[in-house]
Amino acid sequence: MRLIQYHDQGQLRVALVESLDTLRPIDIEGGTYGLARIALDSRQPITRVVEARLGASQGGYQSLIDDRRLLPPLTHPDPAHCLVTGTGLTHLGSADTRDAMHAKAQVEDAALTDSMRMFKLGVEGGKPAPGETGAQPEWFYKGDGSCVVAPEAAIAVPHFAEDAGEEPELAGLYVIGDDGQPWRVGYAIGNEFSDHITERFNYLWLAHSKLRACSFGPELLIGELPAHLEGTSRIVRGSETVWQKPFLTGEANMAHSLANLEHHHFKYPNFRRPGDVHVHFFGTATLSFADGIQTQDGDRFEISLPEFGRPLRNPLRFESSSPAIAVKSL
Template sequence: MSVLFECAYDGERYVGLGVPQDGTALRLYPLHGARLATLIGQSGGDAAAITAGRIPVDVPAGERHRVRLLPPLMPDHVGDALVSGFMMTHNVKADATMQDQPNWFVKGLGNSLRVPGEPLSVPGDAVAVCEEAEIVLVYVGDQEGRPRYMGYSFGNDVTDIGRFKQHAGHLSYAKLCEAALSPALHLGPPPRKVTGEVTIERDGAVSWKGTFTTGTDALHYELDAMMSRLFAYEVLHWPGRVHYVYIGADRSSFHGGHTMADGDRVSLDFTSHGVTLTNTLAWAPLPA
């Protein structure tokens, strides 16, 4: 399966192959103004065809500070991207009250996404925050505006689960924390099984550790039906709009009795797929 990532280097956009690792050299291919989503569509998802004829630029490890990794297919204007997701999708959370379609929420526009290494802002009056290790589906609106599936990535849908537990109608507020997203776009259908580990550190020491399982086999709902129902709403159709859809999580540190705090360092190791997201939580000051 092909894996691509996009980045900005010296003010220009480039594409690379594979999952970019911290502290390593990168081989980048200039896009020369082309939109990566268009190239993926034209090539049928063939990474070799996307990079063919593009003269690579090698960035040594010591120059990585000049490279800014981007969320997959992030448009030039963050307002052209919508970040959303579904809740209570997994079998471990299923009960007799489950509906035929899971609840959907809007998390924000493109500026709500952060790549690994960047801090994740949490509202200053958050009640109880948790991580949520998830598969994230990426869609781009075609010329008629219909969202077309491009591939998947992995993310951390940070959530004020305490606010939701206090009042189920406040899910929309609970989701207004920034989210982490891997810059790697995996071209292909969403994986059936993903396994990994969460590590939370406070003041340099591990304060909580746990495992997670996700993937389409873990879902209580049929994924194609979920997405078809969602994108049947024409209000979500717009040419070129990028949709990042978080499809739900396994149990989190909150369910393990852990309480997060400002400055906690959260690492999600999607071990089965070689992807790691590490971000520090930052409680935002309340407005005066």
């Protein structure tokens, strides 16, 4: 089951995706968040809540895209109550990259970089047995819901940014129950857009490099996630594809299990605040930056995974300079 959110004359709407251009509207107030709240309160699977509220079939998916009416597939009524985070160094990458990483992991720990040491921890302990705690992954904060850009909408590049690079990956979407229990609503394609030059200059600037916009969607996949997923990430400039590469994701291609990544995020009580929404990016293995690509104003990112329906697409918009921020005393 896949859902989308969109706006219709100022109202938040949610619909079931039946085919490439066939949607069935869902009779619900509050969008996907409203569906999740009903599922929690009534102790039903969200699929049953959706099925009980389906309207008549209708077309119009493409018109939503053309009119820029798509929204992220899960939002909170108050963006301050949506926390956007992620984990890195989680994917094994291609076979060649994997072999190279494993070879480097055999050297003495004293000779390993912090990144390689973190990767090695994941390979050795990122998939614990059920009931056991695995290795802690790298973790980062991106912002609250205000940093999320809708599918098809432009991703803004701050004037102070050194780079504007895509990160194609999976995102887990969650709602916290009234008792503090995290519930996964589903998964979406994510672009965890980052500043890789800032990060490369000094790894202690990783936190700065992640404080950027991001996007996920357009479709929310509800149900079991396939262990092996093959997608394509591309950059389109005008009518020309200037870079394209396949990428692998899913647990079969990761050093960590999703359950382990979720545990190490939600183990902190302040991430289990009742009613909150969480968007958690699970990491990437493919970057255009690694191939020397420098993006430009107007470039469009396109990230596709067949199991998730339509691709996630976002153009880039570079911002002009702005004055330094000065804090004033009251």
